[in-house]
Amino acid sequence: MKILAIMGSSRKNSNTDKFLELFVKKFKLQDEDLEKYTLRDLNYDGCTSCYGCGRVPKCVVKDDLTEIYSKIEEADLIIVSTPIYFNSVSSLTKQFIDRTQVYWSRKFILKLRPIKEKYGIALINGGAFNQENQFLGSELVFDHFFKATSCKKNMFVEVSNTDRFPINENNDEFVSFLDSIKLDFNVSNVYRFEGGINEN
Ligand SMILES: Cc1cc2nc3c(=O)[nH]c(=O)nc-3n(C[C@H](O)[C@H](O)[C@H](O)COP(=O)(O)O)c2cc1C
Known part of the structure; x- marks a missing residue:
């Protein structure tokens, strides 16, 4: 199985990175053909809205995201891990996501067949209480x-x-939460963990 894993935090080895790492370990995904990209290590911009992708089925901007498009297209599974920033995904993650407008254009402007069907996983963590x-x-x-x-x-x-x-890995409640997750590629699912006792 081909897996594309995206780490969308500005910090390495922090919540978002650990979330991805522990999730991958839990389901032994490291034994698959997995490629991980840490967005903060890449040099790329957000979508410039040039709509070059409305003329040819690719992103015409050339930067460090260029090589990821083929990975997205070939992947059987895409995992994106992001922190919440101002109630949304981080800006690194949003800029990456905006660049996949190429697949929207492919479908709705160029009327081409969509890319290979795959499974998507969003790992989202927020610092605030639930x-x-x-x-x-x-x-x-x-x-x-x-x-x-x-x-x-x-x-x-x-x-x-x-x-x-x-x-x-020392957060026992988080580890038990991970243990409760069933990874079944035939169904969509939402799992939510409040992450400890609320104080407010
Ligand atoms: C700019 C910024 C905005 C944030 N906004 C939110 C928010 O709206 N909701 C929330 O729950 N946490 C928010 N947080 C907290 C982060 O989601 C939290 O610290 C997260 O665990 C950071 O991930 P990291 O450890 O991978 O950096 C924000 C943090 C930053 C730096």
Whole structure:
């Protein structure tokens, strides 16, 4: 199985990175053909809205994201891990996602057949305690991303309170939460973990 894993935090080895790492380990995905990209290590811009992708089925901007398009197209599974920033995904993640507009154009402007169907996983963590709509902004962004990239089936894994209870292998509650997740590529699912005791 070909897997593309995207780490969308500005910090390495922090909640978002650990979330991805522990998720991958839990399901032994490292034994598959997995490629991980850490967005903050890449030199790229957001979409410039040039609509070059409305003329040819590719992104005409050349930068460090250029090589990722073939990985997106070939992948059987795409995992994106992001922190919540201002109720949405991080700007690194959003800039990456905006660049997949190429797949929207492919479908709706060029009327080409969509890319290979695949499974999508969004790992989202927020530092604040669990609250209504905490994940809504990110869910809407990922919903559109999954549609564009042909992730018809997908999974959202959402964790709150990571500023108080960081994600790591010593966080027993988080580890048990991960243990409760069933990875079934035939169904879409949402898993949410409040991440410790709310104090407010
Ligand atoms: C600019 C910025 C905005 C943030 N906005 C939110 C927010 O709207 N909701 C929330 O729950 N946490 C918010 N946080 C907290 C982060 O989601 C939290 O610290 C997360 O675990 C950071 O991931 P990292 O450890 O991988 O950097 C924000 C943090 C930053 C730096």
